[in-house]
Amino acid sequence: MFLFFLLFILILHTSSTTSSTIILQGNNTLQSPNNTFQLGFFNFFPGPGPPKFYLAIRRTSLPNPNTIWVANRLKPSPSQTGSSLQLTRTGQLLLTHFNTTIWTATTNSTTTNLSLKLLESGNLVLLTPNGVVSWQSFDSPSDTWLPGMNLTRFNSLTSWRTETDPSPGPYSLRLKPPFYGEFELVFNDTVSYWSTGNWTNGIFLNVPEMTVPYLYAFHFAAPFSPDATFGFSERASETGLHLPTMFRVEPFGQVRQYTWNSQTGSWNNFWFKPDSVCQVRGLCGRFGVCTGEISKSCECLSGFEPLDGHGWGSGDYSRGCHRGDAGCDGDDEFEDLGAVSFGFGNVSLVKGKSRSFCERECLGDCGCVGLSFDKQSGLCKNFYGSLLDFQNLTSDGESGVLYVRVPRGGSKGNGFDRKVLSGVVIGSVAVLGLVVVTLLVMVKRRGGRKGLEEEDGFVPVLNLRVFSYKQLQLATRGFSEKIGHGGFGTVFQGELSDASIVAVKRLERPGGGEKEFRAEVSTIGNIQHVNLVRLRGFCSENSHRLLVYEYMQNGALSVYLRKEGPSLSWDVRFRVAVGTAKGIAYLHEECRCCIIHCDIKPENILLDGDFTAKVSDFGLAKLIGRDFSRVLATMRGTWGYVAPEWISGVAITTKADVYSYGMTLLELIGGRRNVEAPPSAGGVGESGGETGGKWFFPPWAAQRIIEGNVDEVIDKRLGNVYNIEEARRVALVAVWCIQDDEGIRPTMGMVVKMLEGWVEVSVPPPPKLLQALVTGDSFHGVKADSGTGVSTGGSLSDGNLEVSTADSESYTGHVFSPLDVNVNVSVR
Incomplete structure (x- = not known):
């Protein structure tokens, strides 16, 4: 009987081992036909601690990010040697570590003798003998969306926990229920914090980067239904090759689209949303403040420390921060976070005469974590629970400011050791010396800068040189060599004591151009870029306001856009177009605070000795936080370059600069100003827009460009000496930039890619408002802005333009005064 039992066990063991086929084991890999992808067991963080191996697919020869799929995200294998992937006869995939099953994939197919293959697309498939797919990894994606992969309401992309931890993170990209006509990013499967907008007429409403076709085409089947599917396919590059491309939900909550740049041998981050990581929900957890930087996205409030130090160090900030002393007492203080939005638990309202009264009330309750005070109503808001998702706002008063309760003097310790004490003494002496030197310098300069720092919170940038009026008077030889004149003052050439040549702008508006002066110093004084004019210093002595720039x-x-003036070669013009775009893109997308220039025009694009373009004159610039896409501002800029949305009175975006850039681009390629005498009596035709001896160039040029007659627009002084393909690309980009609807205009970052040929530029629609302004045709347009809640409507007929807004703002003026067209604007 015992022998029979042993024989039965042996038969069962033999049956179980012969009923499955080992596909992978140990460090072996399964390759796609051309070795583009490989399937294997990988350890993504071979550092200290126990190893964790994952069954994953990654690109064989490209750098990170190259992992496109992970099977056992919830349960890694403890070793590579004991790991194996098996395929049973019934079509079940088993990932085991010795005798323990870690992950399974089961097909509903009743067919036996299935085969497992890794396709050249990166898709791992189980095929029947007839070649029918019974299971595929594309139906269970991880964080990456590849060409040929369809996303439905049944599957979504989920981020990694960190860059080195593929376990499921808190962020997902999914089709938004209940209509499934758009994608949304979701935090913890519940909180939606960004969406693409509905798929309408072949575009996503909130993703203007996709309005211009590039590299691949989208295919949407049965939108706004539970059965909707969404996928995309690669398009061949100019060389005929298919360049790798993919979407990826990042561990920090953004969705990014990557394309492979074969020239640089690296991934090109094509676009990403949301625009700032600080717009991602839950990124920094409780009492964590977003820095806006990818490398270190979050910091703890003063006196707080990370709750999960290991996770914080690896990029997982989700658990947030807690008080370092784990307690609270009446000796706490309040940290001014400025105007911020945030999430919180509970709030109580207390009537108080001052903020100090509110602070005493909060300090009396250990559960109170912060407060705000409204001077006008005398109302305190005391917050209880956890504060999270801090996002900067703009505020004109103290009512929008949040004060968070923190330990006095920061984190409290148990005393100093000798090294710490020595460091404190040495550091104190150094700081004291620095303070003394600083005070001496401030006393010396105080006469020339009296009152300037006290008004409106303005503090000049410390890395700029402060000049006296006498120094600049000597440098410019009594302001004798005039080299330019703008709306805010005259520019003179000067030579400093170190023999360097500079340009000195003397502001001459009533009041010294104080507002423009401060905007210029606070904006350009903090930034440096090869395509931005460098501000070297300033003078604010008594009533004198001067700015000193590189020469x-x-x-x-503008000097090169006159018929009688010098001409630029095509090579220089193209470099000017790209350089200017890069400078503006830096202001919009790369500075810590987004900067809208508000006055892009040829006069404000300067050329150095090598004809490198540099954007200048930031007197009208507007700074906005990275968390906001719009900013309310009074109408500014130069007529003829001002975007149509300015007239509606709603908050503007960086797309206002894009419009001005497009107008400037037309002048650059045409070698002429946009408003001048017509080229010939017969050249105006039906679309010239001639009035009072003036001729508006953009509508005429846009029509020729759209019709494919770019050669008619190009400056005749070039003859045939220009790159036809580059000229066509620049011309099409210009028309995309001057579209009536700001949502259709590309971003400046996208403009750079379009100009450099990384993006295929299609033929844009005609800008109807411009056409209507010069021909007298009727134009009707209505736009609702979901971001601001302000809806605007506009109509143009017989030269009269009326714009209405939902918030009853009013404005009256002329739209394009250089045309000498009587276009009256009323906003009601």
């Missing part, structure tokens, strides 16, 4: 030997671009 641009070849002057302004």
Whole structure:
């Protein structure tokens, strides 16, 4: 009987081992036909601690990010040697570590003798003998969306926990229920914090980057239904090759689209949303403040420390921060976070005469974690629970400011050791010396800067040189060599004591141009870029307001747009177009605070000795936080370059600069100003827009460009000496930039890619408002802005433009005064 039992066990064991086929084991890999992808067991963080191996698919020869699929995200294998992937006869995939099953994938197919293959697309498939797919990894994606992969309401992308931890993170990209006509990013499967907007007429409403076709085409089947599917396919590059491309939900909550740049041998981050990581929900957890930087996204409030130090160090900030002393007492203080939005638990309202009264009330309750005070109503808001998702706002008063309760003096310790004490003593001496030197310098300069720092919170940038009026008077030889004149003052050439040549702008508006002066110093004084004019210093002595810039030997671009003036070669024009775009893109997308220039035009594009373009004159610039896409501002800029949305009175976006850039681009390629005498009596035709001896170039040029007659628009002084493909690309980009609807205009970052040929530029629709302004045709347009809640409507007929807004703002004026067209604007 015992022998029979042993025989039975042996038969069962033999049956179980022969009923499955080992596909992978140990460090072996399964390759796609051309070795583009490989399936294997990988350890993504081979550092200290126990190893964790994952069954994953990654690109064989490309750098990170190259992992496109992970099977056992919830349960890694403890070793590579004991790991194996098996395929049973019934079509079940088993990932085991010795005798323990870690992950399974089961097909509903009743067919036996299935085969497992890794396709050249990166898709792992189980095939029947007839080649029918019974299971595929594309139906269970991880964090990456590849060409050929369809997303439905049954599958979504889920981020990694960190860059080195593929376990499921808190962020997902999914089709938004109940209509499934758009994608949304979701935090913890519940909180939606960004969406693409509905798929309408072949575009996503909130993703203007996709309005211009590039590299691949989208296919949407049965939108706004539970059975909707969404996928995309690669398009061949100009060389005929298919370049790798993919979407990825990042561990920090953004969705990014990557394309492979074969010239640089690296991934190109094509676009990403939301625009700032600080707009991602739950990124920094409780009492964590977003820095806006990818490398270190979050910091703890003063006196707080990370709750999960290991996770914080690896990029997982979700658990947030807690008080370092784990307690609270009446000796706490309040940290001014400025105007911020945030999430919180509970709030109580207390009537108080001052903020100090509110602080005493909060300090009396250990559960109170912060407060705000409204001077007008005398109302305290005391917050209880956890504060999270801090996002900067703009505020004109104290009522929007949040004060968070923190330990006095920061985190409290148990005393100093000798090294710490020595460091404190040495550091104190050094700081004291620095303070003394600083005070001496401030006393010396106080006469020339009296009152300037006290008004409106303005503090000049410390890395700029402060000049006296006498120094600049000597440098410019009594302001004798005039080299330019703008709306805010005259520009003179000067030579400093170190023999360097500079340009000195003397502000001459009533009041010294104080507002423009401060905007210029606070904006350009903090940034540096090869395509931005460098501000070297300033003078604010008594009533004198002067700005000192690097000298641009070849002057302004406007000099080269005159019939009787010098001409630029095509090579220089193309470099100017790209360089200017890069400078504006830096202001919009790369500075810590987004900067809208508000006055892009040829006069403000300067050329150095090598004809490198540099954007200048930031007197009208507007700074906005990275968390906001719009900013309310009074109408500014130069007529003829001002975007149509300015007239509606609603908050503007960076797309206002894009419009001005498009207008400037037309002048650059045409070698002429946008408003001048017509080229010939017969050249105006039906679309010229001639009035009072003036002729508006953009509508005529846009129509020729759209019709494919770019050669008619190009400056005749170039003859045939220009790159036809580059000229066509620049012309099409210009028309995309001057579209009536700001949502259709590309971002400046996208403009750079379009100009450099990384993006295929399609033929844009005609800008109807411009056409209507010069021909007298009727134009009707209505737009609702979901971001601000302000809806605007506009109509143009017989030269009269009326714009209405939902918040009853009013404005009256002329739209394009250089045309000498009587276009009256009323906003009601």
